[in-house]
Amino acid sequence: MSEPRVVSPGFHARVYARVREVEPGYVTTYGDVAAALGTPRVARHVGWALSALDDDSTPWHRVINSQGRISYRGDTGRGELQRALLEAEGIVFRGDRVDMRSCRWRFEPG
DNA sequence: GGCTTGACTAATG
């Protein structure tokens, strides 16, 4: 099958490709991204891949943990930024959590 | 080739 899938040299590139599918106003989880890649056990690598992100074209802020919370990385300040970006896109926060009931992105199979 | 790391997850109390 010569599917035009991303056959990148690393796991991260696949993560980025999936994350870019997420549209504004939606959020997804590390586990969902990992599952979309066919490896639901590598949720940690999704986060790790995003930590190495240096690309504004990848909506890393739309990826949060399964509890609907932002993984705060201490002094990076990105946790605050992430919430700000999500709120700017219309994501509803309830306390420190995202209301994923209505904002959770659904990855298409394949 | 093996150990350590990690923006996770699910289960348990």
Next chain:
DNA sequence: TCATTAGCCAAGC
């Protein structure tokens, strides 16, 4: 709801 524990696996050294 929160804290703790165990499992998971690719990347980096």
